[in-house]
Amino acid sequence: MDKLRNGQLHLPEAGGDDGLDLLAEPAEEANEVDEAGGEGDPRARRLRALLHTQPVHALELNKGSRGKEKYEPYDLIVLQLEAIDYITDNMDPARGVPDEAVRLHLARVAAAMAPGRPRAEHREVASVVLGGIENEGQGRFLIGYSDPANPGARLRTDVELVRAVQGEDGGVELRASPQAINLLLDALDHDIESAEDAMAVMFKIQFERGRLSKATAHAQNMRRLSISYREQIQDFLAAAARDITRVDWSGEVMAAIDRAYGHLQTRLREDDATLARVADQYDATGDHQRRDRLADILSLLQDCNQRHRELHAQLMTARHRLREHHAQQRLASPSGLGRVDVQAQVLQPTLELPVRVALAVVERVASGLVPPQPPGPIDLFSLCAHLWRPQVDREPALAAVEDIDLEEDRDAPPRFPPDAVAAARALLAGVQGERQLSELLAEVVALDLPRGTDELVALGALEAFMAHGEADQGEDGLTWRLVPAGLRAIQTGDRLAVGRFFGDDLLLREDEP
Amino acid sequence: MTEEDLREAARLLAYTLQPRAYAAQHRPYADLLGRYRTDAAFRATFQALAEGLQLVVLEDTPRALLVGARPESAFAFRLSEYRKGASLEQRVLRGLILLGIAAYCYPTRRHLEETGMPVFQAKDVDDFLRGACEQLRKDAGDAIAMPEDPDLAMAWQIYLSQPAVKTGERRSRSATVHIIEQTLDDMVVWGLVREEPAMAKVRQFRALPRFRAQVREMGAQHGLVELARIRAQQAGASA
Numbered sequence: 001m002d003k004l005r006n007g008q009l010h011l012p013e014a015g016g017d018d019g020l021d022l023l024a025e026p027a028e029e030a031n032e033v034d035e036a037g038g039e040g041d042p043r044a045r046r047l048r049a050l051l052h053t054q055p056v057h058a059l060e061l062n063k064g065s066r067g068k069e070k071y072e073p074y075d076l077i078v079l080q081l082e083a084i085d086y087i088t089d090n091m092d093p094a095r096g097v098p099d100e101a102v103r104l105h106l107a108r109v110a111a112a113m114a115p116g117r118p119r120a121e122h123r124e125v126a127s128v129v130l131g132g133i134e135n136e137g138q139g140r141f142l143i144g145y146s147d148p149a150n151p152g153a154r155l156r157t158d159v160e161l162v163r164a165v166q167g168e169d170g171g172v173e174l175r176a177s178p179q180a181i182n183l184l185l186d187a188l189d190h191d192i193e194s195a196e197d198a199m200a201v202m203f204k205i206q207f208e209r210g211r212l213s214k215a216t217a218h219a220q221n222m223r224r225l226s227i228s229y230r231e232q233i234q235d236f237l238a239a240a241a242r243d244i245t246r247v248d249w250s251g252e253v254m255a256a257i258d259r260a261y262g263h264l265q266t267r268l269r270e271d272d273a274t275l276a277r278v279a280d281q282y283d284a285t286g287d288h289q290r291r292d293r294l295a296d297i298l299s300l301l302q303d304c305n306q307r308h309r310e311l312h313a314q315l316m317t318a319r320h321r322l323r324e325h326h327a328q329q330r331l332a333s334p335s336g337l338g339r340v341d342v343q344a345q346v347l348q349p350t351l352e353l354p355v356r357v358a359l360a361v362v363e364r365v366a367s368g369l370v371p372p373q374p375p376g377p378i379d380l381f382s383l384c385a386h387l388w389r390p391q392v393d394r395e396p397a398l399a400a401v402e403d404i405d406l407e408e409d410r411d412a413p414p415r416f417p418p419d420a421v422a423a424a425r426a427l428l429a430g431v432q433g434e435r436q437l438s439e440l441l442a443e444v445v446a447l448d449l450p451r452g453t454d455e456l457v458a459l460g461a462l463e464a465f466m467a468h469g470e471a472d473q474g475e476d477g478l479t480w481r482l483v484p485a486g487l488r489a490i491q492t493g494d495r496l497a498v499g500r501f502f503g504d505d506l507l508l509r510e511d512e513p
Numbered sequence: 514m515t516e517e518d519l520r521e522a523a524r525l526l527a528y529t530l531q532p533r534a535y536a537a538q539h540r541p542y543a544d545l546l547g548r549y550r551t552d553a554a555f556r557a558t559f560q561a562l563a564e565g566l567q568l569v570v571l572e573d574t575p576r577a578l579l580v581g582a583r584p585e586s587a588f589a590f591r592l593s594e595y596r597k598g599a600s601l602e603q604r605v606l607r608g609l610i611l612l613g614i615a616a617y618c619y620p621t622r623r624h625l626e627e628t629g630m631p632v633f634q635a636k637d638v639d640d641f642l643r644g645a646c647e648q649l650r651k652d653a654g655d656a657i658a659m660p661e662d663p664d665l666a667m668a669w670q671i672y673l674s675q676p677a678v679k680t681g682e683r684r685s686r687s688a689t690v691h692i693i694e695q696t697l698d699d700m701v702v703w704g705l706v707r708e709e710p711a712m713a714k715v716r717q718f719r720a721l722p723r724f725r726a727q728v729r730e731m732g733a734q735h736g737l738v739e740l741a742r743i744r745a746q747q748a749g750a751s752a
Contacts, residue, residue, distance in 0.1 A: 103710075123710070124712065124713070127709075127710055127712060128712070131632060131712070134632075136631060136632045136633065137629055137630045137631040137632035137633075137719055137720070138629040138631055139627070139628070139629045140627070140629070163628065163629070164629070164630040164719070165628065165630075166576060166630070166721060166722050167537075167576075168535065168536065168537035168575065168576050169535050169537035169538055169576075170533070170535035170537070170538070170576065170577070170721075172630065172707065172719065339622035339625055339626065339729070339733075340622060340625070340729075340733035340734065340736075340737055341620070341621045341622050342612075342615055342616040342619055342620060342621070342625070342728060342732075342733050342736075343616040343620035343621065343645075344620075344621075345733075345736075345737060345740075346612065346616065346733055346736035346737060346740065347612055347613060347615075347616040347645065348645065349740050350609070350612060350668060350736070350740070351609070351645055351646060351649055351667070351668045351669040351672070352649060352667065352668070352669065353667065353668050353743070354665070354666070354667060354668075355601065355602075355605050355663060355664060355665075355666050355667065355668055355670075355671055356601070356664065357743055358605055358608075358609070358667075358668035359592075359601065359604060359605050359608060360739060360743070361608075361736055361739045361740060361743070362592065362605065362607075362608025362609055362611065362612055363591070363592045363593065363608060364584060364735040364736060364738070364739040365608070365611065365612050365615075365732050365733075365735050365736040365739070366590060366591075366592040366595070366608050366611050366612075366732075367582070367584040367589045367590050367591065367592070367731075367735065368581065368584070368727065368728075368731030368732035368733075368734065368735040368736075369590075369611055369612075369615055369705075369724075369727050369728060369731070369732035370590035370611075370703055370705075370727070371532040371579075371580070371581065371582075371590075371703050371704060371705070371723065371727065372529075372530055372532075372568060372580060372581065372582040372586070372588035372589070372590075373582070373588055373589070373590050374530050374588060375587055375588070
């Protein structure tokens with residue numbers, strides 16, 4: 001945010017932010033303060049500029065730990081600069097450079113450094129260099145240092161050289177950061193907008209004095225600056241889009257975009273004038289060597305100009321896009337939970353839980369971490385493997401198993417009292433010709449037969465309703481049958497409603513002998 | 514909304530259910546994704562369709578539309594069905610490892626906001642988890658022994674009861690580094706990480722943006738909610 005408040009888009013050097021990151025610092029980093037002041041303090045700026053080269057040196061200095069003899073012939077600083085150079089030259093606004101391409105390029109350079117060594121080693125060195133400059137995929141290096149104004153206090157700065165992004169095809173691509181590009185410009189703590197203007201002025205002076213080689217060098221730097229500027233604006237726009245709800249988007253962000261837009265308009269105007277001047281000289285000169293020089297300069301300037309135009313167009317639509325993003329984010333239902341510190345808020349408390357409780361937590365977490373799993377068809381191979389798997393000795397149960405007494409409890413009262421069973425059997429046995437179930441049930445009430453008799457009569461009617469085969473249980477059936485053999489029940493279509501019983505009435509009828 | 518719109522939305526859904534499919538590899542996917550990103554009515558249709566299946570859009574990028582499954586969805590990953598037949602200890606271990614990989618890659622909310630794609634080895638995750646568990650052992654007093662009955666153990670004790678690597682002639686199936694590597698292999702299939710060229714013969718992995726989206730939008734939130742529920746339950750029990 002400092003860069004916005006100061007009314008200038010600066011390189012991401014202050015605040016450790018790559019744009020608009022307003023999030024709280026993680027707890028473990030709380031004892032070091034993000035540099036906030038020192039923006040105007042030239043000593044602090046110089047110190048930070050110096051510190052920003054630290055990761056590049058660190059890799060070279062520590063290479064001994066990877067095998068002193070093995071790494072001796074490889075200059076890891078040169079390889080890192082080579083990587084940044086290669087990425088900067090080959091990336092475009094939409095795409096980074098596939099990591100494999102960078103690795104191949106670096107392996108070739110490494111091979112030139114140590115031609116006698118095996119190719120696998122060259123590739124390994126390339127991987128080490130890539131891993132180094134992108135800080136093992138994390139991108140940002142955090143560097144602690146003492147405040148020059150107050151040596152007791154610790155400050156923190158960060159630098160990002162190369163960032164890995166996912167390409168459109170899902171592959172990994174690398175992009176150089178504005179800070180890395182500035183490494184190539186021998187200047188680390190730049191305000192690119194003023195640097196671009198200053199470089200253009202220097203180019204003009206050298207060019208008008210006819211010092212073409214110096215002018216070419218300036219034109220090369222202008223080209224790098226324009227790439228750096230594009231990266232910075234894109235980072236800024238991405239951060240604004242991501243965090244639009246958390247910043248004063250209609251105020252500071254828009255002001256920053258307007259300013260960048262103004263800068264580009266000036267640049268485009270001046271680019272055109274410069275290009276015209278160089279083109280005029282090119283047409284006018286007859287000297288071949290001079291013409292070649294001028295052609296180089298022309299192509300460098302055209303490249304810058306092209307990039308400025310693209311950025312200009314991008315910024316024109318940025319305001320509109322940010323508004324759209326803002327509307328989308330407002331429409332999206334808020335999670336209500338905010339962001340989470342996974343280590344401190346989820347992992348740590350889970351480790352402290354008893355195992356079964358922890359299982360409940362990790363089960364929930366796992367269901368959220370893994371993408372949807374389409375319920376697949378049964379795979380015959382694994383099914384067979386499962387069925388044919390050798391029997392394993394099961395682990396002892398985790399909790400003590402209580403022996404359950406399966407012995408029938410003979411003291412428990414039978415569900416239906418024997419007198420009710422006898423009464424129901426007698427009533428059903430007494431059916432001669434035809435009787436409606438409802439009549440029988442009414443009779444149970446009228447005769448005040450023992451409790452449960454009505455239910456048994458109803459059951460008996462259902463039993464009679466069953467088909468012959470089902471009802472005929474042979475000798476065993478005699479112990480539980482309620483209806484005498486030869487008694488059938490049929491549906492009459494009448495409805496039954498006696499006491500607790502509802503449903504189809506049944507007609508009980510003696511079978512024709 | 515026409516029947517054709519619905520069909521198209523379902524086709525897009527089918528692509529989103531392939532975690533390793535990217536728009537640049539499939540022309541129809543790119544077209545459908547473009548439509549999703551620009552046509553509000555189509556987006557609403559897709560979201561309704563997804564919602565009915567208990568799926569949630571986590572993030573839409575020009576590369577892919579990332580969709581996650583709610584725990585009750587038929588598409589949800591279930592730890593209990595993952596590598597069936599595992600004991601309680603093994604299941605907790607696998608769950609802790611999944612959570613541990615997430616916490617290693619994105620320890621703080623700031624990491625979840627950034628765009629880094631961390632590169633790491635199984636051993637890094639093990640050191641990270643083991644370190645956290647060792648600290649808990651120290652806090653509890655080093656004398657505390659792993660109970661005979663694993664059911665009575667704490668999660669950290671389960672982790673520490675397994676060796677990091679087996680030094681014998683065969684690699685132990687329960688050595689944590691081995692399980693982490695196995696989990697990472699599965700995560701490659703799930704499109705969450707990618708295997709990188711090995712360094713000095715040690716396998717390297719890189720976390721992909723989908724993993725961050727899963728952690729940020731679902732996994733971490735689920736963990737937080739479940740922990741809050743457990744705390745409320747414990748508070749209720751002790752009151």
